[in-house]
Amino acid sequence: MTSNPVALAVFAVLFFGAAFLGTLAMRLRPRGEGAGTGTAHEEWGLGGRRFGIWVTWFLVGGDFYTAYTVIAVPALVYGQGAYGFFALPYTIIVYPFIFATMPLLWRYAQKHGYMTAADIVRGRFGSRPLELLVALTGLVAVLPYIALQLVGIQTVIHALGLPGQIPLIVAFLSLAVYTWLGGLHAPALTAFIKDVMIYIVVIAAVTVIPMHLGGYGHVFDAAATAYTKPGTGLLLADGKMMPYATLALGSALAAFLYPHTLTGVLASRSAQTIRTNAVMLPAYTLLLGLIAMLGYMAHAAGVVVARPNDTVPALFAAIFPSWFLGFAYAAVAIGALVPASVMAIGAANLVTRNILGARSGREHDAREARIVGLLVKLAALACVLLLNPQYAIWLQTLGGVWILQTLPALICGLFIPWLRAPGLIGGWLAGMVIGNWLVFSDGLVPTHSLAAIGLPWTFYTGLIALAANLVVSLGLSALLRTGRAGVQPRPAL
Amino acid sequence: MRLLLLLLPFAGLLLVPLYNALTPKLWGIPYFYWYQLAWVPVTSLLLWIVDRATRSANAAEDMR
Numbered sequence: 366m367t368s369n370p371v372a373l374a375v376f377a378v379l380f381f382g383a384a385f386l387g388t389l390a391m392r393l394r395p396r397g398e399g400a401g402t403g404t405a406h407e408e409w410g411l412g413g414r415r416f417g418i419w420v421t422w423f424l425v426g427g428d429f430y431t432a433y434t435v436i437a438v439p440a441l442v443y444g445q446g447a448y449g450f451f452a453l454p455y456t457i458i459v460y461p462f463i464f465a466t467m468p469l470l471w472r473y474a475q476k477h478g479y480m481t482a483a484d485i486v487r488g489r490f491g492s493r494p495l496e497l498l499v500a501l502t503g504l505v506a507v508l509p510y511i512a513l514q515l516v517g518i519q520t521v522i523h524a525l526g527l528p529g530q531i532p533l534i535v536a537f538l539s540l541a542v543y544t545w546l547g548g549l550h551a552p553a554l555t556a557f558i559k560d561v562m563i564y565i566v567v568i569a570a571v572t573v574i575p576m577h578l579g580g581y582g583h584v585f586d587a588a589a590t591a592y593t594k595p596g597t598g599l600l601l602a603d604g605k606m607m608p609y610a611t612l613a614l615g616s617a618l619a620a621f622l623y624p625h626t627l628t629g630v631l632a633s634r635s636a637q638t639i640r641t642n643a644v645m646l647p648a649y650t651l652l653l654g655l656i657a658m659l660g661y662m663a664h665a666a667g668v669v670v671a672r673p674n675d676t677v678p679a680l681f682a683a684i685f686p687s688w689f690l691g692f693a694y695a696a697v698a699i700g701a702l703v704p705a706s707v708m709a710i711g712a713a714n715l716v717t718r719n720i721l722g723a724r725s726g727r728e729h730d731a732r733e734a735r736i737v738g739l740l741v742k743l744a745a746l747a748c749v750l751l752l753n754p755q756y757a758i759w760l761q762t763l764g765g766v767w768i769l770q771t772l773p774a775l776i777c778g779l780f781i782p783w784l785r786a787p788g789l790i791g792g793w794l795a796g797m798v799i800g801n802w803l804v805f806s807d808g809l810v811p812t813h814s815l816a817a818i819g820l821p822w823t824f825y826t827g828l829i830a831l832a833a834n835l836v837v838s839l840g841l842s843a844l845l846r847t848g849r850a851g852v853q854p855r856p857a858l
Numbered sequence: 859m860r861l862l863l864l865l866l867p868f869a870g871l872l873l874v875p876l877y878n879a880l881t882p883k884l885w886g887i888p889y890f891y892w893y894q895l896a897w898v899p900v901t902s903l904l905l906w907i908v909d910r911a912t913r914s915a916n917a918a919e920d921m922r
Contacts, residue, residue: 447878447890450890450891450894453894454872454894454897457867457871457894457897457898457901458867458868460867460901460905461864461865461867461868461901461904461905464864464909465864468916468920472919472920580886581885581886581887582883582885582886582887583886585887585888599880599888599890600878600879600880600888600890601874601890606874606875607874609874610871610872610873613871613872614868635920636916636920637913637917637920640905640909640916641909643905643909644902644906644909645902647898647899647901647902648898648902650898651895651899654894654895654898658891
């Protein structure tokens with residue numbers, strides 16, 4: 366890596382400037398009418414549940430479409446072709462799902478002052494063990510996600526020419542200070558800056574780069590010749606269509622069960638804010654589709670990288686002048702800071718409220734949540750240091766399978782009144798055992814062939830585990846219901 | 859009816875054989891890509907229609 370002083374200077378000014386502005390947000394928040402009705406913990410951890418349509422749009426967009434998306438999706442497309450585009454149907458069908466479910470969840474949470482998925486489950490089923498399971502699942506699923514954001518910041522700072530462990534230290538310290546001072550108000554403000562910068566970078570990339578390369582038609586023609594391995598290319602191989610569809614569906618069902626995405630939803634001002642956002646948020650998906658095409662542009666530009674994750678940084682370095690390279694890298698780094706911060710806050714809410722059981726909501730809870738947030742980030746840092754990045758991606762794949770197992774308790778619980786806690790715990794166990802066993806026996810590939818039960822398809826493993834979970838949850842709950850009815854004296858005929 | 863509108867994007871995008879093809883191209887972009895991208899505004903529109911149709915009923919529910 367050669368040092369690039371112009372890019373480095375532009376990067377430093379923008380990255381630290383945006384982060385500093387974010388930390389001011391906690392001070393600048395409205396104190397007038399409607400402010401301060403919630404608790405100190407709700408203020409730090411949920412922005413006082415006051416975010417309107419625009420703030421929610423930027424906040425949810427900012428923590429759902431992470432910097433890691435900008436790096437990983439084109440990298441997958443670069444390596445696999447069409448298969449990497451599963452993120453596109455995934456981030457479209459997620460919105461009808463949000464529209465139908467999340468306003469109900471918000472309404473229930475707001476009515477009872479709940480801040481986390483585990484709060485909601487405890488309220489619904491009155492079961493402490495189920496609350497703990499949901500909280501632990503969320504915590505373990507989000508840790509590798511935070512680790513990947515740290516790796517994202519580290520990657521661009523490293524690409525700017527800083528040596529050794531400095532990039533990771535800078536990444537960690539900026540995240541820690543930023544979240545400590547700003548709470549959820551910081552990412553809400555910074556998300557706006559991040560979006561404007563990412564939009565500028567992506568629009569520049571998707572217009573300038575194809576112009577360099579002779580237009581989109583030429584980009585696709587050039588990319589078509591780059592895929593020689595079987596199963597890769599501009600279209601899906603026959604055996605890849607079912608994995609593509611089930612990965613999209615499973616990811617869409619899992620996406621808003623994570624602590625960070627749910628935090629964004631619960632911080633909205635009203636249920637209607639969420640519905641309006643479901644209508645508006647797909648605009649980001651248009652951007653995602655264009656970002657995915659960067660993988661093809663890299664082939665057309667003749668970019669060759671050893672590690673797929675270097676695809677986008679290498680493409681930018683090949684096309685953009687230094688000052689804009691600094692701008693683009695800063696956009697990626699801020700794009701990682703925002704979601705990592707929301708993730709740490711969401712995880713801290715889970716630990717303080719649902720694992721440690723602090724629900725007074727007073728000032729000392731807010732302090733405790735801050736300290737726990739810091740510990741969460743330290744755990745994520747340990748993930749980065751102890752595991753190689755390849756493992757972090759595998760952990761994230763596993764995280765998706767895990768978090769899906771909370772869907773019956775959190776979402777089905779809204780619609781099926783006769784579900785029972787013991788049934789849901791049994792379902793969670795079944796889903797976890799089957800999901801982990803399949804993923805590990807498949808060498809950490811997240812898809813599994815159904816040939817063993819006589820079906821000619823390969824499915825996303827998370828969906829297989831979810832199916833087992835649902836069968837057990839519904840079956841046991843039904844049994845418990847009839848069992849209990851049998852104890853009661855039967856009415857005379 | 860409302861549910862049907864919300865399910866349309868699932869049908870259009872999860873039935874992959876519907877669109878796993880290179881042609882017809884649009885401005886040089888293969889069918890596979892522009893078809894899926896086209897579902898973005900279509901999904902927004904469907905959600906907008908459902909939201910408008912149910913807004914007053916939802917507002918009453920939200921107040922409870």
